[in-house]
Amino acid sequence: MTEKPSQTVVRAWARLMKAQRSALASIEHALKAAGLPPLDWYDVLLEVERAGDNGLRPFELERAMLLAQYNLSRLVDRIERAGYVERRVCEEDGRGQLIVITAAGRAIRRKMWPVYAKAIESAVGQHLTGKEAEALDSLLGKLIEKNTPVDALATARKL
Amino acid sequence: MTEKPSQTVVRAWARLMKAQRSALASIEHALKAAGLPPLDWYDVLLEVERAGDNGLRPFELERAMLLAQYNLSRLVDRIERAGYVERRVCEEDGRGQLIVITAAGRAIRRKMWPVYAKAIESAVGQHLTGKEAEALDSLLGKLIEKNTPVDALATARKL
């Protein structure tokens, strides 16, 4: 089942690491330079905003973002302390909670977007034609599909 | 120059993050499960081994790996403490040093490779045909090319 990867696959892997690393660094850099919160905050805010007034359970967010449980817990702590989300008790499940975005949260997310978008364009868009972007998107999609994303994290708990 | 990214570019960006994250997690997981050092150690050892007996200057490694200076410095500390590399004084430049791999370093790198290779294959190779892998490799290459990789890190020092 799992044989040795070809040279090409190894190179693609290495480049996946590098491309992501440099793109991420440049985007974090752009956000910081603009005095805005880090990228993760954006993703949380976006998901939570999309979820509407009902909010979102942390474990849902955890899966959506491929983040370890303890990391998400503390990430939400920080965002909450900044006043961008609220934690509410969850009626249906006493263990759980609902994360809801605040007005300030919506505002900061909207403020982050232009900076973020510009950084994406210059880190990714600028280097690719439309067709190339589509091809890249589709190829990366294949990697994600079955790539037991949460598994590496989740299985760790089960062991 | 930097307009708004298209929807496709944004999706590709998001997937780049996700694909890398999940692939990295699964590989780190595999290494840990095998009782081996983390992935970064492998990359350092490989670069240093390739450099031969002359060793490699930290700043060269820094660029090769797209790592921040202080991070590399401490990564090397750890690897050195484990006995896998040595730091030697650099004759040509009194500020600098040369990092040289040890026998133990070579050994552990060789031991890591099969685990690493298998993990790469199952995280990347398995999901792609040969042609797809080539296409992905080439597209990612375009992102890396001009993507001022060190810049986001380096400019920070200059400001």
Next chain:
DNA sequence: TCAAGCTTGATGCAACTGCATTGACATGCG
């Protein structure tokens, strides 16, 4: 109904990262 086991989320602690700064040397220019 109640114990056993699972899921959700938080937290203490150790390791790692980011930032700012420093120390030591190199280089270039008057």
Next chain:
DNA sequence: CGCATGTCAATGCAGTTGCATCAAGCTTGA
């Protein structure tokens, strides 16, 4: 030469992550 400036590498400190564990609530099943 002698000073200003630049480069190489380390480090103190605060913030973040990973790991292990825990407490609380849900679910199942005898």
